[in-house]
Amino acid sequence: MEDYILNNDVAMPKVGLGVYKMKSEHEDALVWALNHGYRHIDTAAFYHNEELIASAIRKSGVKRKDLFITTKVWSSDVGKKTNQAFEKSLQKLQTDYIDLYLIHWPVRGYLESWRTMETLYKEGKIRAIGVANFEQNQLEEIMKQRTIKPAVNQIQTNPYLQQHALHEYLVQHQIQHIAWGSLGQGSSQLFQDQLLSELADKYGKTTAQIMLRWSIQLGIAVIPKSVHPDRLQQNLEVFDFQIADGDMNRISTLERNKRGINDPNNKLFLWFLRFIR
Ligand code: NAD
Numbered sequence: 001m002e003d004y005i006l007n008n009d010v011a012m013p014k015v016g017l018g019v020y021k022m023k024s025e026h027e028d029a030l031v032w033a034l035n036h037g038y039r040h041i042d043t044a045a046f047y048h049n050e051e052l053i054a055s056a057i058r059k060s061g062v063k064r065k066d067l068f069i070t071t072k073v074w075s076s077d078v079g080k081k082t083n084q085a086f087e088k089s090l091q092k093l094q095t096d097y098i099d100l101y102l103i104h105w106p107v108r109g110y111l112e113s114w115r116t117m118e119t120l121y122k123e124g125k126i127r128a129i130g131v132a133n134f135e136q137n138q139l140e141e142i143m144k145q146r147t148i149k150p151a152v153n154q155i156q157t158n159p160y161l162q163q164h165a166l167h168e169y170l171v172q173h174q175i176q177h178i179a180w181g182s183l184g185q186g187s188s189q190l191f192q193d194q195l196l197s198e199l200a201d202k203y204g205k206t207t208a209q210i211m212l213r214w215s216i217q218l219g220i221a222v223i224p225k226s227v228h229p230d231r232l233q234q235n236l237e238v239f240d241f242q243i244a245d246g247d248m249n250r251i252s253t254l255e256r257n258k259r260g261i262n263d264p265n266n267k268l269f270l271w272f273l274r275f276i277r
Contacts, residue, residue: 013068014221016223020225022047022225030052040067046074046276070098086116086125107271133264152178182215196210199251206234208231209237
């Protein structure tokens with residue numbers, strides 16, 4: 001597995017395992033993934049599966065020091081409750097440190113959360129701190145107040161939502177871009193896209209592998225989710241081929257700026273998130 005080196009010199013595997021919606025019946029898949037090379041797990045308090053992750057890690061026998069665990073503070077805890085939420089995540093994950101701790105959405109109070117996270121980072125309880133779903137204007141607020149620069153921004157990114165402008169901003173500020181939904185959350189439109197299918201045939205890979213490799217060649221980390229061993233395996237096997245520049249350019253023409261209701265600049269949506277558990 002290859003790593004990206006974050007702006008504080010911490011190494012993060014380029015491919016991780018997204019675990020949104022994974023439940024106890026998926027524990028075998030988690031153990032399988034850990035035993036077949038996954039070292040980076042992307043969970044969140046909101047996924048209500050941090051205890052399951054701890055259990056799968058225990059069963060896999062993989063050592064804590066060999067893992068990179070990301071979790072996130074949920075919107076109802078942004079602001080004053082961040083410290084308490086962090087302690088809860090530590091307890092559920094059965095660990096005494098988190099590799100990467102993120103603010104899940106830019107809801108009101110995120111500057112206060114950021115200050116708490118800076119303290120936890122300085123105390124050595126978190127190896128890297130970052131944000132998710134932050135637009136440039138929201139990141140700039142943090143950049144003005146911070147003593148520690150965000151290490152990452154985890155944002156929805158795939159060939160139909162390429163995030164060019166925000167990606168450039170992240171590169172310029174050495175903030176690692178992590179893609180969520182890098183497979184369009186299983187969208188049949190992306191999986192049936194004519195160009196992506198043509199490239200899958202050309203490179204002898206699957207459409208999923210083309211999408212993941214495209215992200216990695218742009219310097220973006222990916223955290224695809226699957227509970228099926230064959231797909232878990234496929235999603236790791238993206239380091240043995242290279243998409244040619246001309247084909248990368250062809251993929252860039254697929255941009256549709258296509259996202260669901262979850263627009264981080266939609267104030268009503270952000271307000272609503274604070275009431276969801
Ligand atoms: P994804 O784009 O990773 O798509 C996952 C779906 O793609 C699977 O459910 C399956 O249907 C399909 N799939 C996976 N591998 C495949 C393969 N090889 N071949 C064919 N189909 C395949 O979507 P996601 O799960 O929403 O995102 C990944 C992870 O990102 C999540 O699990 C979570 O950890 C994280 N995430 C973060 C946020 C955030 O707000 N920060 C939001 C959503 C997801």
